[in-house]
Amino acid sequence: SHNIIITIDGWSSCGKSTLAKQLAKKLGYTYIDSGAMYRAITLYFLRNHIDWTDDAEVAEALKNIVLHFEPNSKTGDSEIYLNDENVEYLIRDLIIADKVSDIAAIAAVRTFAVAQQQKMGAKKGIVMDGRDIGTTVFPTAELKIFMTADIAIRVERRFKEMYDKNPNVRLDEVKHNLEMRDYIDSHREVSPLKKADDAIILNNSNLTMEEQLALALEWVKKPM
Numbered sequence: 001s002h003n004i005i006i007t008i009d010g011w012s013s014c015g016k017s018t019l020a021k022q023l024a025k026k027l028g029y030t031y032i033d034s035g036a037m038y039r040a041i042t043l044y045f046l047r048n049h050i051d052w053t054d055d056a057e058v059a060e061a062l063k064n065i066v067l068h069f070e071p072n073s074k075t076g077d078s079e080i081y082l083n084d085e086n087v088e089y090l091i092r093d094l095i096i097a098d099k100v101s102d103i104a105a106i107a108a109v110r111t112f113a114v115a116q117q118q119k120m121g122a123k124k125g126i127v128m129d130g131r132d133i134g135t136t137v138f139p140t141a142e143l144k145i146f147m148t149a150d151i152a153i154r155v156e157r158r159f160k161e162m163y164d165k166n167p168n169v170r171l172d173e174v175k176h177n178l179e180m181r182d183y184i185d186s187h188r189e190v191s192p193l194k195k196a197d198d199a200i201i202l203n204n205s206n207l208t209m210e211e212q213l214a215l216a217l218e219w220v221k222k223p224m
């Protein structure tokens with residue numbers, strides 16, 4: 001059987017990474033969380049007080065950022081490293097989520113991330129999730145999925161996930177963050193979040209994880 005590229009795009013907190021991880025595991029593919037790259041860049045900018053409205057400062061900062069993914073030695077899950085520091089946990093904070101969409105809208109930041117994403121997919125056998133993977137990163141991917149779910153369900157899922165790490169998190173701030181990111185991500189000039197014309201829509205509001213995986217595996221088998 002030949003390896004393909006699977007792209008999973010969609011709104012924030014639709015369970016894109018859950019599906020992508022499950023698919024990669026089933027198929028023996030590599031899973032890449034492209035959002036983690038924008039989050040790690042955001043962490044670097046915040047830590048180093050980069051003025052991201054200044055193009056020259058952004059260009060200089062990007063020269064000092066090296067990102068790579070490595071499987072966790074216990075779970076095998078792919079985790080992101082920023083200049084050799086594992087930042088997988090740090091980048092999930094609301095402080096990062098609050099700024100990431102502004103930083104991901106910067107053209108130079110996208111050029112930097114997209115070039116690396118395309119290299120990772122050169123050998124195919126990859127599942128990548130994000131916002132512009134089917135439209136910009138891999139426009140010729142064999143299978144493109146566009147995920148969506150009711151906002152209330154998305155907020156509830158993300159809130160539970162964050163509450164486990166930080167019981168001080170509030171439902172309204174999680175909701176505000178998802179709505180804000182969705183707005184900025186779908187309205188930016190460069191590679192806005194948008195369904196690729198040839199993507200299949202997956203609304204998982206009423207699907208279990210098992211059901212959505214079974215659906216996606218059917219799509220992998222069938223030529224589009």
Ligand code: C5P
Binds near residue numbers: 034105133
């Ligand atoms: O997927 P995740 O929610 O972790 O992504 C965080 C943010 O990174 C998104 O809200 C979006 O601003 C940005 N992003 C992007 N393009 C991608 C993946 C993520 O602009 N391919």
